[in-house]
Amino acid sequence: MRKRYIYICLIFLFLHYPVHMLFVNYYSKKPLETQISLNPAGKITEQIEIRMPEIYEFDLSFSRKTHEIMELNELVGGSLANNKTGVVIPLKWSLTSNESKKVIFQRDVQTYGAHLWTKERIYRTIDSITIYPGDYILTIEILKPIPELQDINAKIEISYDPKNSTTWHTDYMWWGTIFNYLISPILIISLLIRLFKSKKN
Incomplete structure (x- = not known):
């Protein structure tokens, strides 16, 4: 069950980047x-x-x-x-x-x-x-x-x-970028280490 949770989290983290980029490209277009x-x-x-x-x-x-x-x-x-x-x-x-x-x-x-x-x-x-x-x-x-x-x-x-944004769309573009480049890599590394340790045990 623990491994399954780790895999689900990893899939989410890896998918969030392209989904966020598609969102940004769609809503930020002039x-x-x-x-x-x-x-x-x-x-x-x-x-x-x-x-x-x-x-x-x-x-x-x-x-x-x-x-x-x-x-x-x-x-x-x-x-x-x-x-x-x-x-x-x-x-x-x-x-x-x-x-x-x-x-x-x-x-x-x-x-x-x-x-x-x-x-x-x-x-x-x-x-x-x-x-x-x-x-x-x-x-x-x-x-x-x-x-x-x-x-x-x-x-x-x-x-x-x-x-001067007033909607959640621009908030998500901003905070999603911070998540992708600062938080997501740390979480991915941490989960991969946990996954490696669980397989070793």
Whole structure:
């Protein structure tokens, strides 16, 4: 009976890692990441799937590859070195339920500055709202051409911040990772030692 218990625990520990990874890959996938034209003024209409209730961030992201950092400070704004507001990009966006065809959100926004610089891209906030699971139609339209940014690759991205998570899904992604890399190896080694000793006896 003791050996059976050890085998069951080992099977659980070995299976938890791939199951957790599948869970993370499914729920952490960005609902949207697509390019949009700034000059001429572009418009996108995309169907998106929301898989968990969360506070989602809508961002304009800009490539860092075509301009130097000081020029990006002036055009996009928001770096720590020189906190400029950058070129203002006016846009309007709406989110419609694909099932009921009801408009859930609709806003006009003046976007400026940046809230995040990474190695590859710069992120500017469009909006931040709570969305519940389901299929939606997202429409975003740039309201005027932005010739100053025409050489910079721009994207619309939707994501959520795990640090500000509000659901058990993100809690399980975080604590499951800690369990897989810190706790599970210790338990596996301990159980294997016990199993070896029980066979020896």
